Amino acid sequence: MEYEVKHESRRQSADKEVFFDNSSELVKNGHENPNGKEPSSFNIGDGVIKKPLPINDNHHDRVKKKAKRLTRLNSRGNSVGNGVGTNTSSSTEENGLPINNVNNYVVPQRRWKNSRRSRNSYGRGLPKKGGAGGKGVWGKLGSELLEVEYEDHNDPNYDSETNDRNIELREVIPELSPEDFFKMSEPIILEYYEHGDTHEVAVLLDEILTGQLRPYVTAVAIEISMDHKDSHREMTSVLLSDLYGRVITGKDFTKGFDMLLENLPDLQLDTPEAPTILGNYLARAVADDCIPPKYITKPEDLEALNEYGLTAIKRADTLLHLKQGSLAHLDNVWGMGGPLRPVKCITKQMALLLQEYLSSRDIQEAHRCLRDLEVPHYYHELVYEAIVMTLESLSQNTEDAMCELLMSLEKTCIISPAMFEQGFQRLFEDMADIVLDVPLAYIILDRFVEKCSLAGFLTDKIIKNMPSRGRKRFVSEGDGGHIKPQTIPIRD
Numbered sequence: 001m002e003y004e005v006k007h008e009s010r011r012q013s014a015d016k017e018v019f020f021d022n023s024s025e026l027v028k029n030g031h032e033n034p035n036g037k038e039p040s041s042f043n044i045g046d047g048v049i050k051k052p053l054p055i056n057d058n059h060h061d062r063v064k065k066k067a068k069r070l071t072r073l074n075s076r077g078n079s080v081g082n083g084v085g086t087n088t089s090s091s092t093e094e095n096g097l098p099i100n101n102v103n104n105y106v107v108p109q110r111r112w113k114n115s116r117r118s119r120n121s122y123g124r125g126l127p128k129k130g131g132a133g134g135k136g137v138w139g140k141l142g143s144e145l146l147e148v149e150y151e152d153h154n155d156p157n158y159d160s161e162t163n164d165r166n167i168e169l170r171e172v173i174p175e176l177s178p179e180d181f182f183k184m185s186e187p188i189i190l191e192y193y194e195h196g197d198t199h200e201v202a203v204l205l206d207e208i209l210t211g212q213l214r215p216y217v218t219a220v221a222i223e224i225s226m227d228h229k230d231s232h233r234e235m236t237s238v239l240l241s242d243l244y245g246r247v248i249t250g251k252d253f254t255k256g257f258d259m260l261l262e263n264l265p266d267l268q269l270d271t272p273e274a275p276t277i278l279g280n281y282l283a284r285a286v287a288d289d290c291i292p293p294k295y296i297t298k299p300e301d302l303e304a305l306n307e308y309g310l311t312a313i314k315r316a317d318t319l320l321h322l323k324q325g326s327l328a329h330l331d332n333v334w335g336m337g338g339p340l341r342p343v344k345c346i347t348k349q350m351a352l353l354l355q356e357y358l359s360s361r362d363i364q365e366a367h368r369c370l371r372d373l374e375v376p377h378y379y380h381e382l383v384y385e386a387i388v389m390t391l392e393s394l395s396q397n398t399e400d401a402m403c404e405l406l407m408s409l410e411k412t413c414i415i416s417p418a419m420f421e422q423g424f425q426r427l428f429e430d431m432a433d434i435v436l437d438v439p440l441a442y443i444i445l446d447r448f449v450e451k452c453s454l455a456g457f458l459t460d461k462i463i464k465n466m467p468s469r470g471r472k473r474f475v476s477e478g479d480g481g482h483i484k485p486q487t488i489p490i491r492d
Helices: 002-015 057-077 109-114 178-195 198-208 215-225 230-243 250-262 264-270 274-287 307-320 328-332 343-360 363-373 380-393 396-411 417-429 431-437 441-455 460-464
Strands: 018-020 026-028 041-044 047-050 078-081 084-087 091-094 097-100
Touching (some): 178 215, 198 230, 215 230, 215 274, 230 274, 250 274, 250 307, 264 274, 264 307, 274 328, 343 363, 343 396, 380 396, 380 417, 396 417, 396 441, 417 431, 417 460, 441 460
């Protein structure tokens, strides 16, 4: 019975509302305290309720922070609906462990131990320190660029001059020496002989030239051309004429020729025709308006020149006064090289080449002379002339020599198979005229083609197209089958 009475008194006291305001005034069932004092305790039914202790400022702040923390945690999992907050989150925390309300699955503590997310409730779920802190991490992206290198002055490899912070570094382009300029410009000139583009040469020279090296352009170009053929020297004259006023000036031209005249004794050792070649360049430069005529007609330091320099000046003066009033003939001072020459001139030189070969049997010299002609598109003429000379010689030794020459030209790829085919085809078409002068031409041709075929440089197409001499036809074979009369009528 005592247990039931106590339980009933507790239920009645719980039904009564008790409120405490900031002034600690007690309100019980709507009645105020008549004494106006704050009682230390009062009775409610059968129970006694004590007045709570006063709250200081620090405790008030702690309560607010805690309430704020709970509000943030609850706001993550609550969704607002119909104006009342209901907890719809799938997981909450209990005893420090996340619990899934659906499956009641407790996330293992090891996963939270290895997580980099912030442990406190104020974080935003990002890794601590942005991934830049902790053990075994690389740090923030680009942080290695902000690191300051530590320089130990006691380090034996420490250099006080290079590590001095007061040094100002500037870009310094060293000037080229004449020897270095020659090494850098030589590939440019040699490449120009292949493509013939003067604009590209001017652009490349502008990149490496300085004011003191400009006179060396003329000297280097002419010195390199002395070891080449006349066609390359003609290209060098064209190059110097195009560079005038763009890369080099008239004074640079005269200084360059002065250096060449002084170096002629050394150049003459490698190129015996150096004085004549330099004289041609001087005359061509005057014709192209690169240097004044008085540089040749009235040289300033004539007495100081060596004998080779005087020879070059006299050669240039002779070319200038060869035809008064016109310098157009100096445009061909190096001759007409390559395809610019007439066909008759090229044919004549090929015939002389073959005759010299038959007398000397020097295959290498024949190759050199053929390359100097610079007409690879006209090499079929050499094949044609070689076969005609073989047919007209009526000699076994000539056939062997010509077969050996043609075989060497095919192996060294000087003459292409197309040129061989074109030369033999031209001869096959002219056999009707050749046989009138050489009756045994067909017999000799069969024998020569057989030797060339055994040498292995003739194609099957050439052998199939070779003509065969038809035998002489009698009158009886062309009478159409008519019966001849028994008696021949005699005209009175």
